[in-house]
Amino acid sequence: MIQSVSSLSGVGPKAAEQLRLMGIETIQDLIEHFPFRYEDHAIRPINEVQHDERVTLQGKVHSEPDLRFFGKKKSRLTVRVLVDGLLVQAIFFNQPYLKKQIHLGDVLVFSGKLDRNRLAITGGTVKPKTLERDNELEPVYSVKGDLKVTMLKKLIDQAFSQYGDDIHEILPEQLLTTYRLIERKTALYHLHFPADLDMFRQAKRRMIYEELLLFQLKMQLFRKKEREEVTGQEKRFPASLIDEFIQRLPFPLTGAQSRVLKEITEDLISPYRMNRLLQGDVGSGKTIVAAIGLYANVLSGYQGALMVPTEILAEQHVESLTQLFEGMDVKIAQLSGSAKVKEKRETLEKLRSGEVDIIVGTHALIQEGVDFHNLGFVITDEQHRFGVEQRRVLKNKGLKPDILFMTATPIPRTLAISAFGDMDVSTIDEMPKGRKPVKTHWAKHDMLPRVIEFMKKEVQRGHQVYIICPLIEESDKLDVQNAIDVHQQLSIAIQGVSVGLMHGRLHHEEKDTVMNSFAANETQILVSTTVVEVGVNVPNATVMVIYDADRFGLSQLHQLRGRVGRGSEQSHCILLANPKTDVGKERMAIMTETTDGFELSQRDLELRGPGDFFGVKQSGLxxxxxxxxxEDYRIVEIARQDAAKLVYSTAFWTSDDYRMLRETLEKQGAFRQSKID
Structure with a gap:
């Protein structure tokens, strides 16, 4: 349906331009411009309706309408209606003409948002309904400019009348039968013009499956193409040496660590290039698994690279890896942006000649002028801070190393499948034994003096404190605590203690100085913005205080909480917040209930939605x-399984049953484009 919308009657140059601004240029664009929500006008008993829920009610007018005017052309009409034995106020704004249409004793069907406290129904679209419109689903569309919804609906109806026969089925009969799906043309029509609730549900279910299947097919096709075009490095290493290394560790691996390590080493041995996401909660032991993977890679005769977000973290990784490989023939180096020119030149030369086995640094590791002797394995810590750009750089350099992305932000399975569907996902879902969970407390702002006293006691015991603020400086727009003010207040309130200040506007060297001072316990209290979310390991820090905690998402709060609880002492996280919204209150309650990052990430996804889970800049979502x-997580799983079976089956590529599906994917460029290009 590639015909222009201009072929429809009533679409002149002006209307065509307005439709174009909405992304509608063809008949297909128009038919696939779906309503963003539906108003359900099915009449329900009032006792089944929740507070603030949109609903349609039926009742008998119990009083004459009361019309009042205020301001310029503004009015409010109130009428009392008897609904299921209760008197409900129906309030209509700026519709004075209704006074002549509503009479005492009339039976009305009316819609709006119910306020259970006042027993009132109100809302911008509240209108009295005739009984003929009972059980009607009304689609609600987004429009731009001067284009009216009524005009849009007429054009969609006209498009179905003129071009409906051009809507062809793209799913094979086998899938339609298996899942009892209605045909495509019927489904599309009933998303715009639902005959009843049952037909609408069938139409929506059909189109959800189609959309998710097409997406998962693209992901699986990309994986297949990568495997066929990119030959991996089949690595060979003595398993006995890996076992010996594990035996030397001062602690046993958890079952989850062992399982994930097996998946990683199998990838290294495989002729296919590794493209794996390793996720695990804060403190679950991802780093040691990565280190063992790097060791296996070195034993195979290849170099490894560990990329981290900050130089401070790079230094810490170098220190921990050096301790792990003490007495072994594994050469570790750091590529630092702040290193002297001579030192950097020497490191690059050793990297080029193969003298360095493992290099640690920021994303500068893959920039121009950094050449490897034989790079075999790249591990990226906190992958969401790098995105897919680094893979393109490595590809352009002609390097084909195995790639492992690590994140301490647990990602719900459905989101991992959707955003990282081209990857294999490994999950460490078990914490090491003996680790004490961080105790989390929610305190209102008026409890700050008690919180300060608690901090003093912890510092007197020789422990350290993190304090997180949402802003750097005072803001006229947001009434939230800022780091500079809090730093000044605490420096006065807690005498004889060194209070540091850390934020994103400090120069790199200044950040390093502040963080190193805290790590060395020269600074006892660190006031900071969220730049410490991914920071150094300070086992001596036992308290995390987060000002205006309701301004953060659950996953970010959990990441910040993970900065403490890294030593043997009991640690505490204090959430300072006076949330004004139900969502803010719910976040605080959830944080005090659980320390399970995976449960929190799922709740965060439900509260914020997928678009805000990673942030608007996240690519690939x-x-x-x-x-x-x-909501459709079950269909996400089914579509993924079906797509994987199809792509690796002969029938998908040869049978006429799948011809329309192949042609649809071809039009969308699925057979020729790379996910990272």
């Missing part, structure tokens, strides 16, 4: 027209 990866 798909935008679906009908599907919702939170």
């Amino acid at each position: 798909p935008q679906f027209k009908v599907a919702d990866i939170v």
Whole structure:
């Protein structure tokens, strides 16, 4: 349906331009411009309706309408209606003409948002309904400019009348039968013009599956193409040496660590290039698994690279890896942006000649002028801070190393499948024994004096404290505590203690100085913005205080909480917040209930939605027209399984049953484009 919308009657140059601004240029664009929500006008008993829920009620007018005017052309009409034995106020704004249409004793069907406290129904779209419109689903569309919704609906109806026969089925009969799906043309029509609730549900279910299947097929096709085009490095290493290394560790690996390590080493041995996401909660032991993977890579005769977000973290990794490989023939180096020119030149030369086995640094590791002797394995810590750009750089350098992305932000499975569907996902879902969970407390701002006293006691015991603030400086727009003010207040309130200040506007060297001072316990209290979210390991820090905690998402709060609890002492996280919204209150309650990062990430996804889970800059997160990866998680899983079976089957590539599906994917460029290009 590639015909222009201009072929429809009533679409002149002006209307065509307005439609174009909405992304509608063809008949297909128009038919696939779905409503963003539906108003359900099915009449329900009032006792089944929740507070603030949109609903349609039926009742008998119990009083004459009361019309009052205020301001310029503004009015409010109030009428009392008897609904299921209760008197409900129906309030209509700026619709004075209704006074002549509503009479005492009339039976009305009316819609709006119910306020259970006042027993009032109100809302911008509240209108009295005739009984003929009972059980009607009303689609609600987004429009731009001067284009009216009524005009848009007429054009969609006209498009179906003129071009409906051009809507062809793209799913094979086998899938339609298996899942009892209605045909495509019927489904598309009933998303715009639902005959009833049952038909609408069938239409939506059909289109959700189609949308998710097409997306998962693209992901699986990309994986297949990568495997066929990119030959991996089949690494060979003595398993006995890996076992010996594990035996030397001062602690046993957890079952989850052992399982994930097996998946990684199998990838290294495989002729296919590794493309794996390793996720695990804060403190679950991802780093040691990565270190063992790097050791296996070195034993195979290849170099390894560990990329981290900050130089401070790079230094810490170099220190821990040096201790791990003490007395072994494994050469470790750091590539630092702050290193002297001579030192950097020597490191680059050793990297080029193969003298360095493992190099640690920021993303500068893959920049121009950094050449490897034989790079075999790249590990990226906190992968969401790098995205897919680094893979493109490595590809352009002609390097084909195995790649492992690590994140301490647990990602719900449906989101991992959707955003990282081209990857294998490994999960460490078990914490090492003996680790004490951080105790989390929610305190209102008026409890700050008690919180300060608690901090004093912890410092007197020789421990250290993190304090996190949302802003650097005072803001006129946001009434939140800022780091500079809090730093000044605490420096006065807690005498005889060194209070540091850390934020994103400090120069790199200044950040290093502040953080190193805290790590060495020269600074007892560190006031900071969220730049410490991914920071150094300070086992002596036992208290994390987060000002205006309701301004953060659950996953970020959990990451910040993970900065403490790294030593043997009991640690505490104090959430200072007076949340004004129900969501803010719920976040605080959830944080005090659980320390399970995976449970928190799922709750965070439900509260914030997938778009805000990673942040708006996250690349690769798909935008679906009908599907919702939170609500439709079961269909996400099914579509992924079906796509994997299809792509690796002969029938998909040869049978006429799959011809329309192949042609649809071809039009969308699935057979020729690379996910990272």
